[in-house]
Amino acid sequence: MKKASYIFLAAIAVLFSGCLLKTTSKPLTLYEINYKNNTCVVPNTDKNIYVESVKALDMVDNRQILITADRNFIRYLDDAKYVALPSEMFYKMLVKAIYANCGAKPSFNSALNTQRLKVELISVQILGDKAQISFAYELRDDKKSIKSGYVNKSVYCPDPSSVTIFNTINKASNQAIDELLFEILS
Structure with missing residues (x-):
């Protein structure tokens, strides 16, 4: 009986060691x-202008890079991820675009005489063969809404490699931010 249990344990150890050796992960690009x-x-x-925290839909606010293919088949890139959540990266982009480049007066509290910008990310993805960025925004003052709208930008993605996918998402994001700046600052 002891001999059979030793043989059984040895066989299980060999099986598990083979499975563990085969599971090597690919390097992940952020x-x-x-x-x-x-x-x-x-x-x-x-x-x-006070930029309130950027919100995003649950499906969008994910570190994985979303790809929606034909017939709405959804998958994520397996060799790349975002370094932070898209809502956090868009907040950083808005602050940099408005204050560093456009010369708006920074306001980091929602005091009187300050316009408040709210942004809700709706889509940050590859949709078919295009990078798509879409969000809704509202610019408010103390009493009322000044402007609100929807921005949707698409950029053609020539191939499905993760570098090209990221570059087209980044380009579409920059175009969307430029359109938003034009709308709220003019």
Whole structure:
């Protein structure tokens, strides 16, 4: 009886050691969406703008890079991820775009005489053969809504490699931020 249990344990050990040796993971590449434009679409503005935290739908606010293919088949890239949540990266992009490039007066509290910008990310994905970025926004003052709208940008993605996918998502994001700046600063 002892001999049979030793043989059984040895066989299980050999099976598990083979399974453990075969599971090697590929290196993971991390990407950050960032604002790259050095000039503003509406220079020399004198507005006080407070960027409230950017919100996103649950499916969008994920570190995995979303790809929606034909017939709405959804998958994620397996060799790349975002370094942070898209909502966090878009907040950083908005702050950089408005304050560093456009010269708006920074406001980091929602005091009186400050316009507040709310953004809700709806889509950050590859949709078919295009990178798609879409979000809704609202610019408010103390009493009422000044402007609100929807921005949707798509950029053709020539091949399905993770580098190209990220570059087209980043390009579409920059175009969407530029359109938002034009809308709220002009």
